[in-house]
Amino acid sequence: MPNYQTPGVYVEEVESGSKPIEAxxxxxxxxxxxxxxxxxxxxxLVTNWTQYTKxxxxxxxxxxLGHAVYQFFQNGGTKCYINNLCEAVKKEGKTAEKKDDxxxxxxxxxxxxxxxxxxxxxxxxxxxxGKDEGVGKKSGLFLFDTIQDIxxxxxxxxxxxxxxxxxxxxxxxxxxxxxxxxxxxxxxxxIDSMPKPRDSNMGAYYxxxxxxxxxxxxxxxYAPPSGGICGIYSRVDATRGVHKAPANEIFRTAIGLxxxxxxxxxxxxxxxxxxxxxxxPGRGIRVWGARTxxxxxxxxxxxxxxLFCMVEQALQNGTNWVVFEPNTxxxxxxxxxxxxxxxxxTWRSGALFGDTPEEAFYVRCDDELNxxxxxxxxxxxCEIGLAPAKPxxxxxxxxxxxxxxxxx
Numbered sequence: 001m002p003n004y005q006t007p008g009v010y011v012e013e014v015e016s017g018s019k020p021i022e023a024x025x026x027x028x029x030x031x032x033x034x035x036x037x038x039x040x041x042x043x044x045l046v047t048n049w050t051q052y053t054k055x056x057x058x059x060x061x062x063x064x065l066g067h068a069v070y071q072f073f074q075n076g077g078t079k080c081y082i083n084n085l086c087e088a089v090k091k092e093g094k095t096a097e098k099k100d101d102x103x104x105x106x107x108x109x110x111x112x113x114x115x116x117x118x119x120x121x122x123x124x125x126x127x128x129x130g131k132d133e134g135v136g137k138k139s140g141l142f143l144f145d146t147i148q149d150i151x152x153x154x155x156x157x158x159x160x161x162x163x164x165x166x167x168x169x170x171x172x173x174x175x176x177x178x179x180x181x182x183x184x185x186x187x188x189x190x191i192d193s194m195p196k197p198r199d200s201n202m203g204a205y206y207x208x209x210x211x212x213x214x215x216x217x218x219x220x221x222y223a224p225p226s227g228g229i230c231g232i233y234s235r236v237d238a239t240r241g242v243h244k245a246p247a248n249e250i251f252r253t254a255i256g257l258x259x260x261x262x263x264x265x266x267x268x269x270x271x272x273x274x275x276x277x278x279x280x281p282g283r284g285i286r287v288w289g290a291r292t293x294x295x296x297x298x299x300x301x302x303x304x305x306x307l308f309c310m311v312e313q314a315l316q317n318g319t320n321w322v323v324f325e326p327n328t329x330x331x332x333x334x335x336x337x338x339x340x341x342x343x344x345x346t347w348r349s350g351a352l353f354g355d356t357p358e359e360a361f362y363v364r365c366d367d368e369l370n371x372x373x374x375x376x377x378x379x380x381x382c383e384i385g386l387a388p389a390k391p392x393x394x395x396x397x398x399x400x401x402x403x404x405x406x407x408x
Contacts, residue, residue: 019318019319019321019334019338020318020338020341020342021314021315021317021318021319021338021339021341021342022314022318022342023242023310023311023313023314023346024149024310024313024314024317025079025149025151026151026237026242026306026309026310027077027078027079027151027152027233027234027237027238028079028080028081028149028150028151028152029072029077029079029080029081029150029151029152029153029154029230029234030043030080030081030083030144030147030150030152030153030154030177031065031068031069031072031080031081031082031083031154031155031156031227032065032083032085032127032128032140032141032153032154032155032158033063033064033065033068033083033084033085033120033124033155033156033157033158034062034063034065034084034085034086034120034121034124034127035056035057035060035063035065035066035082035084035086036056036057036058036060036062036066037056037057038055038056038057038082038084039055039084040084040085040086040087041083041084041085041138041139041140041143042083042084042143043081043082043083043143043144043146043147044056044081044082044083044084045079045080045081046069046079046080046081046082047078047079048073049069049070049073049074052066052069052073052082055082056082056084058070058215058216059214059215059216059217060118060216061116061117061118061119061217062086062118062119062121063118063119063120063121063124063156063157064118064120064156064157064223064224064227065082065084065156067118067156067212067214067221067223067224067227068154068156068157068223068224068226068227068228068230069082069227070212070227070253071212071223071225071227071228071231071252071253072227072228072230072231072234073231074228074231074252074253075228075229075230075231075232075234075235075251075252075253076231076232076234076235076236076238076252077230077231077234077235078234078238079149080230081144081147081149081150083140083143083144085124085127085128085139085140087123087127116217118214118221118223119157120157120158124155124158124160124163125158125160125162125163125166127139127140128140128141128155128158128163128166128167129141129162129163129166130142130143132145140166141153141166141167141170144170144174145170145174150174150177151176151177151178151306151309152177152178152179152180152230152233153167153170153171153177153178153179153180154179154180154181154226154227154229154230155167155226156182156223156224156226156227157182157185157223157224157226158182159182159183159184159185159195161195161197161198164179164181164197164198164203165197165198167179167181167203168181168197168198168200168202168203171200171202171203172200172202175309175312175313176309176310176312176313177202177309178202178203178204178302178305178306178309179200179202179203179204180203180204180206180226180229180230180233181197181203181204181205181206181226181293182205182206182209182224182225182226183195183205183206183207183208183209183274185208185209185222185224185258186258187259191261191265191268191269192268194207194269194274196272196273196274196293197293198293199293199294199295200292200293200294201292201293201294201296201299201305202292202305203292203293204229204273204275204291204292204293204302205273205274205275205293206225206226206229206274206275206276206277206287206289207259207269207274207275207276207277208225208257208258208259208261208276208277209222209223209224209225209257209258210222210223210225210228210251210253210254210256210257210258210277210285211223211254211255211256211257211258212253212254212255213253213255220255220256222258225251225254225277228251228252228253228254229246229287231252232246232249232251232287233246233306235249236249241349241350241351242303242306242307242310242351243303243307243349243350243351243352243388243389244303245290245301245302245303245391246287246290246302246303247275247286247287247288247289247290247302247391248286248287248288249286249287250284250285250286251277251284251285251286251287254277254285255285256279256285257277257278257279257285260278260279261276261278266278266288266289269289270289270291273291273292273293273294273295273300274289274293275287275288275289275290275291276288276289290302290303290391290393292305301390301391301393303388303390303391304388304390307351307386307388308386308388311343311346311386314342315339315342315384318338318342319335319338319339322335322380327370327375327378327380329367331380332365332366332370332380332382333365335365335380335382336363336364336365336382339363339382339384340357340363343357343360343361343363343384343386344357346361347360347361350389351388351389352386352387352388352389353387353388353389353390354387359387360386360387361384361385361386361387362383362384362385363382363383363384364382364383364384365380365381365382365383369381369382369383
């Protein structure tokens with residue numbers, strides 16, 4: 001307390017004991033791919049399709065990035081970071097040719113009537129893996145390490161196992177990120193022979209490719225679904241919350257599918273964690289799967305994994321004030337109170353299972369978890385348990401005939 005010497009009235013500001021914990025954004029995407037133009041190996045924030053076209057150009061035959069970003073915004077996406085992986089190698093004669101092509105839109109109209117193959121570069125996996133040569137010398141996935149806001153990562157149309165493994169490892173390392181991966185466009189064998197990424201609870205895998213309208217070629221093309229899926233994640237997060245499974249949702253921009261699946265065919269894929277996109281008569285093209293590619297039943301569902309990512313990140317960001325505070329029971333009570341308030345709001349939003357807060361979660365920070373030897377080592381330990389609301393994946397109605405006069 002200040003040492004007052006003159007009689008009078010003094011007003012003091014006193015901090016309340018509550019330190020609110022807030023959930024951060026869960027729908028900001030980091031896209032990796034090859035753009036038509038624009039900065040190379042820079043993480044550029046883009047908030048709408050028009051902005052993307054001004055900076056990076058639009059859809060083009062040199063990669064799937066433009067198609068994916070268009071899908072993203074059309075499906076409800078709001079913010080994404082673009083890492084243009086185009087190799088900035090200038091060779092004699094090639095630079096001038098590119099400038100001539102860019103300045104002659106009339107030539108594109110002539111080419112648009114032809115069937116042009118769209119594909120990512122053959123070395124896209126190497127560009128995605130990237131290099132970390134120190135501050136200011138990062139490329140590929142390493143560039144996203146410096147941006148904390150990114151919650152989803154996608155490399156549209158990239159099905160190379162090495163690249164997908166690198167994306168999953170990146171998300172696992174950053175802990176609060178989730179990978180959205182594409183299946184190959186064409187099946188070389190039967191539906192049961194479809195390749196699958198390695199086991200991970202930080203990623204989801206989608207099949208098949210969707211058909212969309214290419215505004216540059218002026219024709220329909222089959223495109224990877226990851227961009228639209230990320231947009232659906234964003235849309236569901238904004239309207240329902242991260243705890244809602246991003247499934248049974250309309251896939252905007254999709255006017256057809258590379259493969260139309262039956263229930264029997266999906267029965268082979270769903271247990272493997274391969275999420276299907278299906279066309280239902282009268283209901284449109286919808287995402288019809290909500291599983292991760294993990295074999296661990298605890299992390300089977302996308303919304304459960306992403307809910308924990310959101311909670312864990314909010315706790316980490318919202319409790320930084322605790323560091324270097326006196327490690328006393330008073331501190332433990334403050335931690336418990338603040339985390340309980342945050343989880344209470346999470347439960348009220350429908351993210352946790354239970355009729356009461358006590359059923360939905362618990363928070364412990366006491367003498368048992370913080371013995372003297374732990375305090376002497378500088379640790380304060382808090383234990384939190386959550387009961388996540390899992391999706392109703394299989395809805396069963398048991399119907400039988402009721403005999404007249406039979407008691408229920």
